[in-house]
Amino acid sequence: MASIKDVAAAAGVSVATVSRVLNDHPSVSADARTRVMTAVAALGYRPNAVARSLRTDQTRTLGLVISDVLNPYFTELARSVEEEARALGYSVIIGNADERPDLQDHHVRTLLDRRIDGLLVSPTDGGSPLMLDAARAGTPMVFVDRWIRGVDVPVVRADGQGAVRELVAHLHRLGHRRLAIIAGPAATTTGSERVEAFRAALAEYGLALPDAYTGQGDFQADSGRRVTEGFLDLPEPPEVIFAADNLMALGALDAIRARRLRVPDDVALAAFDDIPWFPHTDPPITAIAQPTGELGRAAVRALVDRIEGRTPTSVTLPARLVVRRSCGESSLAPTRSPQSCPTQAPVQPVPTQSPVQRSTS
Incomplete structure (x- = not known):
């Protein structure tokens, strides 16, 4: 393997000049730079990344x-x-x-x-x-x-609030009134944002979110299963369970099937975070898709x-609602998830201000 000394000898320059060329130092003449790069290509020289990072204070x-x-x-x-x-x-x-x-x-x-x-x-x-x-x-x-x-x-x-509002409007059009949520951890911004967006969207239609219809999950499947079992044990179970992430939705689906209940005939199911196999479940799951x-x-x-x-x-x-058939949409034409589309147009930022401003340091 060629060394930096070999490059210097082939280019007819000093080792220091080779180093300056490789580190893009402006003091090197165009002629010397050309000779060094020609020698680098001819010898197949590769700089030592660790040693180079010590000189440039960058590791790439x-x-x-x-x-x-x-x-x-x-x-x-x-x-x-x-x-x-x-x-x-x-x-x-x-x-x-x-x-x-x-x-x-x-x-x-x-x-x-x-x-x-x-x-x-x-x-x-x-x-x-x-x-x-x-x-x-x-x-x-x-x-x-x-x-x-x-x-x-x-x-x-992603803008989760707008997509959750769109989901609730969709569920309301389908005639659902008893809506429950499996929330993510309150300590995470996505966990707290999604449950608050769901509550606010329900209020727009004069619907409440009772404590009994709010279950605390942890973005893991086991918690979706556990919370769903609690919902199904209620004297008046919800008509729709909205899981605030995909793994909790899969746990919810397991719990529903374990009771030999059917989606959406016995209870409807929707999820935040679309995933490639949601279109292939029976029925395909209605979900909010983020431009991951x-x-x-x-x-x-x-x-x-x-x-x-x-x-x-x-x-x-922007996130968007992907309508399938897990909420009783049998009469609606399903839309395709971004993950299942062969091509997707570039996503444009929505004109909203981020909750955290950029660093000025």
């Missing part, structure tokens, strides 16, 4: 901490982050928090110790002192999907802007 590496790698939503998000980062010349190290704040902070601490250039996080809770300290210290950081209130960094997320791929790409672009000295901004993208 991003850290991504996601809430749950087993959740198909976050799997797709991670994939889009990795693809966009690679296109921009960065690598990605991924940490799975498994919906645990302690594991989240462990990954954040480890990534910062490894001298990553920037950090993408989908927080598992709303009060990590570690991330607050990192933001105050000027660490390039972007929150994606979820955010932490009071931490002044850009946020890239575009969220990941937009988050990387915002983080790279921050790293490279440009001004990043928060981004809010």
Whole structure:
């Protein structure tokens, strides 16, 4: 394997000149730069990334901490982050928090110790002192999907409130009046936002959300199963169960089928976060679809802007309702989920202000 000394000898320059060319230093003449790059190509020389990072104070590496790698939503998000980062010349190290704040902070601490250039996080809770300290210290950081209130960094997320309002309007048109929700953790912004959006949308139609129709989940299938069993044990069970994420919806479906009940004849089911196999369940599940791929790409672009000295901004993208047949829509033509479409037009940001303003540090 060729060394930097071999490149210097082939180009007829010093090792220091080769180093300056590889680090894009402006003091090198055009002739010397051409000779060095010609020698690099001819010898197949590859700079040592670790040694180079020590000189440039950059590793061309991003850290991504996601809430749950087993959740198909976050799997797709991670994939889009990795693809966009690679296109921009960065690598990605991924940490799975498994919906645990302690594991989240462990990954954040480890990534910062490894001298990553920037950090993408989908927080598992709303009060990590570690991330607050990192933001105050000027660490390039972007929150994606979820955010932490009071931490002044850009946020890239979907507009869940509008989509939930659209879902409730759809259910009301179908004649449903007793609507229940399996909520996500109140400590997460998505958990609290979705249940409040559901409550507000019901109020627009003069409908209440009784405590008995509000179940506390944790974005895991077991909690969806447990909460649904409680709903079905009520003297007057709900007509519709809305699960605030896809895994809780699958748990709810298990609980309904375990009682030998039918969807939607006995109880209707809807979900937040569409996934590729929802169109293939029996019946196909009506769901709110987020533009997952575009969220990941937009988050990387915002983080790279921050790293490279440009001004990043928060981004809010629209989610949309995908109507299928799990809520009694037999007379309606189903729409296709973005995941099942062969092509999808670029998603445009909605003109709303993000809940967290961009960093000015």
